Amino acid sequence: MKLILLCIFCILSSALLAAQQRSTQSVTTAHNTSKFNPQQATDSLINAIPASIRVKADDYTYGNHWLWFWNFLIALVTGWIFLFGGLSVRIQKIVFKIKKPNRSNLLYIIFFIVCTFILALPLDFYQNFVREHQYGFSNQNFGDWFIDDLLSLLVEVVLAAPFFVLIYAIFRCAKQYWWLWGAGLSVFFIFVVIVIYPVFITPLFNNYVPVKDSALRSRVLTMARANGIDVDEVYVYNESAQTKQYNANVTGIAGTTRIALNDNVLNNCTADQVMAVLGHEMGHYVLHHLYTLVLEFGLLIFIGFAVVKWAAEKLLAKYNGRWQAGPVHQVTSLPLLVVLFTTWFFLFTPVSNSLIRNVEIEADMYGLNAARQPDAIASYMVKTADYNKIDPGYLEEMFFFDHPCRKKRIATAMKWKAENLKGY
Numbered sequence: 001m002k003l004i005l006l007c008i009f010c011i012l013s014s015a016l017l018a019a020q021q022r023s024t025q026s027v028t029t030a031h032n033t034s035k036f037n038p039q040q041a042t043d044s045l046i047n048a049i050p051a052s053i054r055v056k057a058d059d060y061t062y063g064n065h066w067l068w069f070w071n072f073l074i075a076l077v078t079g080w081i082f083l084f085g086g087l088s089v090r091i092q093k094i095v096f097k098i099k100k101p102n103r104s105n106l107l108y109i110i111f112f113i114v115c116t117f118i119l120a121l122p123l124d125f126y127q128n129f130v131r132e133h134q135y136g137f138s139n140q141n142f143g144d145w146f147i148d149d150l151l152s153l154l155v156e157v158v159l160a161a162p163f164f165v166l167i168y169a170i171f172r173c174a175k176q177y178w179w180l181w182g183a184g185l186s187v188f189f190i191f192v193v194i195v196i197y198p199v200f201i202t203p204l205f206n207n208y209v210p211v212k213d214s215a216l217r218s219r220v221l222t223m224a225r226a227n228g229i230d231v232d233e234v235y236v237y238n239e240s241a242q243t244k245q246y247n248a249n250v251t252g253i254a255g256t257t258r259i260a261l262n263d264n265v266l267n268n269c270t271a272d273q274v275m276a277v278l279g280h281e282m283g284h285y286v287l288h289h290l291y292t293l294v295l296e297f298g299l300l301i302f303i304g305f306a307v308v309k310w311a312a313e314k315l316l317a318k319y320n321g322r323w324q325a326g327p328v329h330q331v332t333s334l335p336l337l338v339v340l341f342t343t344w345f346f347l348f349t350p351v352s353n354s355l356i357r358n359v360e361i362e363a364d365m366y367g368l369n370a371a372r373q374p375d376a377i378a379s380y381m382v383k384t385a386d387y388n389k390i391d392p393g394y395l396e397e398m399f400f401f402d403h404p405c406r407k408k409r410i411a412t413a414m415k416w417k418a419e420n421l422k423g424y
């Protein structure tokens with residue numbers, strides 16, 4: 001066993017060394033080291049972006065900020081309709097004819113998820129269909145979009161409904177410690193969904209097939225092995241059926257690890273850009289960003305449950321006569337708990353975006369070191385500049401951006417290039 005490990009280590013080391021030597025040569029021979037100025041290179045790349053693209057990116061980003069607020073408002077209105085509008089009481093009259101608590105709870109939860117979907121549908125339609133077409137980002141006709149939307153609803157019901165039944169079954173036993181159990185189970189549930197989603201759920205929406213370009217496949221697999229990612233295939237999925245945007249990922253645990261890129265990346269990017277993008281994605285995987293984020297968001301969820309417990313008990317003491325939503329361990333508290341949690345995460349948006357942005361910065365740096373393609377990642381940032389404001393202010397970036405802005409990502413690549421041209 002030790003011998004096998006030693007052999008694998010030697011193969012990985014030599015592959016990594018060969019990749020680094022090859023890439024270093026490509027960086028150092030391309031430019032005169034003393035004349036390369038990273039600030040000027042960044043400025044010239046940014047300045048070359050047409051004004052019309054910058055206006056489009058700014059408009060789309062501002063719209064996203066407003067949609068963040070409108071989605072929160074819709075969640076509040078939905079909660080109001082359930083609690084003050086009497087929708088919850090009407091549903092209770094139907095579902096509590098069933099005397100078995102888990103079954104009546106399941107029915108109440110399904111009603112809640114479906115009603116929430118219907119109430120949010122107009123905004124969902126505008127945000128994800130009308131607006132995406134207005135900006136030229138969508139390739140989907142209405143029928144296909146709506147079928148995908150219904151499929152998402154079905155996935156939500158299948159995953160979330162049994163989870164909430166379990167949560168309320170435990171709430172009934174846990175009494176005053178319900179919030180601790182709720183927090184622990186929620187973190188576990190999120191982890192499970194994140195792990196199974198790319199392997200079992202995304203194939204419901206798209207077809208995954210191996211990349212046919214053997215030269216590109218070989219380069220990607222070499223980089224993967226050199227970075228300790230044990231896979232033997234690279235997949236492409238047909239997301240151009242839905243969107244013109246660019247996506248890729250390296251996900252999974254144990255035997256389910258998979259490298260995948262959408263066909264927009266494969267068909268519209270150079271091989272070097274593909275390497276640069278996948279280097280970033282491999283960074284997320286190798287640096288265990290999934291686990292980092294689950295732990296960080298887990299902490300937010302635990303604190304959130306403590307705050308929600310306090311707020312829910314205060315509100316139920318005041319309004320329960322009208323809402324008929326409590327006590328909190330009954331399933332009828334679900335609309336109230338969802339409103340309170342939505343408010344909690346709405347208020348903590350700058351924190352959650354900053355947590356994600358931090359791992360994106362790390363993945364950018366990892367990708368540069370793994371793929372050694374600073375020009376390719378910079379040109380990729382320019383190519384995809386039309387759906388993200390290129391140079392937001394400090395507060396705007398902290399509040400609304402879950403990735404560093406384009407200007408910073410290009411500047412990082414150019415700094416990396418300047419230092420690597422010097423050699424060390």
Ligand SMILES: [Zn+2]
Binds near residue numbers: 280281363
């Ligand atoms: Zn990323």
